[in-house]
Amino acid sequence: MSVVNDTVLTYLPPKRKQTPSGWTAFNAPCCQHNGTTADTRQRGGLISNADGVSYHCFNCGYKASWQQGRNLSVKMRKLLQWLNAPDDVINKLALTVMQENEGIQVKQQLVEVPKFNTVPLPLDAVSIAECSNTSEHFAQVVNYMKQRKLFLEDYNYYWSPSLGYRDRLIIPFYYEDRIVGWTARSVNDNKKVKYLSEQQPGYVFNLDDQRPAKIFVIVCEGPIDAIHIEGVALLGSEAKDQQALLINRLNKDVIVVPDRDKAGSKLVEQAIDFGWGVSLPPWGDNINDIGDAVEHYGRIFTLHSIVSHAETSPLKIRLGAKKWFI
Numbered sequence: 001m002s003v004v005n006d007t008v009l010t011y012l013p014p015k016r017k018q019t020p021s022g023w024t025a026f027n028a029p030c031c032q033h034n035g036t037t038a039d040t041r042q043r044g045g046l047i048s049n050a051d052g053v054s055y056h057c058f059n060c061g062y063k064a065s066w067q068q069g070r071n072l073s074v075k076m077r078k079l080l081q082w083l084n085a086p087d088d089v090i091n092k093l094a095l096t097v098m099q100e101n102e103g104i105q106v107k108q109q110l111v112e113v114p115k116f117n118t119v120p121l122p123l124d125a126v127s128i129a130e131c132s133n134t135s136e137h138f139a140q141v142v143n144y145m146k147q148r149k150l151f152l153e154d155y156n157y158y159w160s161p162s163l164g165y166r167d168r169l170i171i172p173f174y175y176e177d178r179i180v181g182w183t184a185r186s187v188n189d190n191k192k193v194k195y196l197s198e199q200q201p202g203y204v205f206n207l208d209d210q211r212p213a214k215i216f217v218i219v220c221e222g223p224i225d226a227i228h229i230e231g232v233a234l235l236g237s238e239a240k241d242q243q244a245l246l247i248n249r250l251n252k253d254v255i256v257v258p259d260r261d262k263a264g265s266k267l268v269e270q271a272i273d274f275g276w277g278v279s280l281p282p283w284g285d286n287i288n289d290i291g292d293a294v295e296h297y298g299r300i301f302t303l304h305s306i307v308s309h310a311e312t313s314p315l316k317i318r319l320g321a322k323k324w325f326i
């Protein structure tokens with residue numbers, strides 16, 4: 001993707017929807033600057049392709065586009081200003097595009113996207129898929145995976161024979177194919193410390209798995225939930241700004257599925273603020289999270305119930321929340 005597409009996508013309003021014909025629709029930021037009343041019906045449209053990006057407003061008629069090999073137009077600059085991109089970002093973008101057009105390789109980060117360092121896994125950690133250990137501890141971990149319906153095909157799980165880790169399932173955190181953290185979940189529920197983790201600020205679990213063809217991204221709290229339904233996890237019950245930025249950058253419809261506890265209800269309000277969708281499927285009262293739902297109903301049913309109960313109206317979300325939190 002070009003640096004122009006990337007910058008525009010970063011500053012689009014978070015409340016967007018994808019149309020089947022490939023447009024990203026959102027409230028147009030241009031109309032009140034062109035003597036028309038502000039758009040509240042998502043009449044602004046953006047379409048990207050391999051060599052450019054086009055913006056069309058179906059409310060006031062404003063258009064702006066950029067193609068590979070061209071410089072940043074005045075109309076494109078204006079659009080970015082109306083999207084609240086800071087002036088220095090716009091100026092740097094214009095310069096970067098100009099330099100690229102002159103064949104200069106530019107390696108400049110324009111947008112404040114969090115960076116993650118590569119980190120090592122716990123001592124002696126081995127991929128479970130390649131592990132032939134015969135100890136009781138390893139057998140316990142494999143058993144736990146069986147119970148929770150976790151499969152080797154779904155994720156590269158690890159295990160370590162070292163003391164403190166041998167009764168834990170290690171889930172590496174990947175970002176752009178590098179390991180940037182991990183969590184080690186105890187396989188005994190009576191263990192005091194359920195998770196031992198190494199996590200960097202702003203990290204969102206499983207972003208690498210969000211392929212371009214996917215229309216929506218399901219956001220949940222825990223990594224195991226995310227693996228089950230190929231979603232992403234906040235690794236907590238709160239979406240930090242940097243996490244929201246990484247999720248919005250995917251440019252997909254966002255569906256949040258909170259856990260059914262008090263902390264989860266805070267996440268619902270955050271999702272409404274970000275303009276994200278929320279799904280609170282009518283699961284049985286004994287189901288506390290996606291992991292439980294998958295154990296009881298299976299993956300396909302769970303995924304289908306999440307997608308078919310996604311809501312974007314704050315009123316409907318809050319009504320549903322009354323029944324959801326137990």
Ligand SMILES: [Zn+2]
Pocket residue numbers: 028029030031032039057058059060061062
């Ligand atoms: Zn407009």
